[in-house]
Amino acid sequence: MAIFGLWVINKAGGLVYQRDFAEGLAQLSSNEYLVLAGTLHGIHAITSRLSPIGASSGAHVIEGETFKMTILLTATGTKFVLLTSIAETSAGAVLQRVYEAYADAVMKNPFHTPEMPIRSEGFDARIVALIGTGHT
Amino acid sequence: MTIYCLYIFDRHCNCAYYHDWHRTKRPRRANEGGGLLQGVSHALAPLPASAPASAPGTPITSPRNTLGAGAGVLVAFGGAGQPQQEPQSAPPLLQTQAGGMPPSAPAGGTGLPFDEEAKLVYGVILSLRNMIKRLSGRDETFVCYRTSAYKLHLFETVSGYRFVMLSDPNAESLRFVMRSIYTGPFLEYVVRNPLASMDSREQGVDNEYFRASVDRLVRGLSVFL
Secondary structure (H helix, E strand, O other), rough: OOOEEEEEEEEOOOOOEEEEOOOOOOOOOHHHHHHHHHHHHHOOOOOHHOOOEEEEEEOOEEEEOOOOEEEEEEOOEEEEEEEEEEOOHHHHHHHHHHHHHHHHHHHHOOOOOOOOOOOOOOHHOOOOOHHHOOOO | OEEEEEEEEEOOOOEEEEEEEOOOOOOEOOOOOOOOOOOOHHOOOOOOOOOOOOOOOOOOOOOOOOOOOOOOOOOOOOOOOOOOOOOOOOOOOOOOOOOOOOOEEEEEEEEOEHHHHHHHHOOOOOOOOHHHHHHHHHOOOOEEEEEOOOOOEEEEEEOOOEEEEEEEEOOOOOOOHHHHHHHHHHHHHHHHHOOOOOOOOOOOOOOHHHHHHHHHHOOOOOOOO
């Protein structure tokens, strides 16, 4: 049971925050994370169109063989993506608390420009307090 | 717990087979010349340009008429989306329903044409596969994803055939179901069928035995309703 990483994607599809926790996934450059976040943004939009029964949200959980990605889409279009092991059950709850930390430490920060990369020690501290090393 | 539909893609990235059960939002017919292979699904093949597109019961466009279909293989559409009626007369293997589409589906439809939809599905699974491979660093494949309305499962064979199944969001992994479709009906009626061209770029793998046995297999599952 481990949390591998956290991404925050703005409503245009750009990656604004990325942090790794436990080992288990490949180490990629920041450029590659930017590309993957953009791809995920596009895929999320398409998955809501493919529904066989009409209206659907975008993908919530995307599973591979050893890890899964849980996506929380907020009402403002910001996506919070948590990469965890398959067995991890608390991904939804963790993402909710990450969203709360984002609202407190990032949105209420008068020096932060919305939709821009997040450079906030307060947000980092809250994330570390929330997730720690990622091992549970 | 229900299963909505099944797509099979070949290694040339074309949709080779399509079968649906409970979709309420029917796919529209493929556009003429839109790249849909013949023999994928009779109900979704493009209408010939000269045929009137209005009444579904006219002789040319009725699903009973297979003369107009360009496919060289006899295909039978089992009237998916409605409760399956047992075939009353022996040939063909499945009774085609009069007037193909259920009356509630609008002719123009709010959905995409089928060939575009198949391309979208393929694009999504390809992109997700690449993304998961890059992220994990190992040779790892994408297994499934879940939205609020459906769950999409992927099963890939060594020969490059990709089975994609859409089910309701609470379903457990359907990999085993797709694997049994592969080892059962697919091997039996497609691979071992000397008349079915598997690796062609112009023909799907639809034939009445394959369709019937897939239908029987899926309807017999405990997860199917």
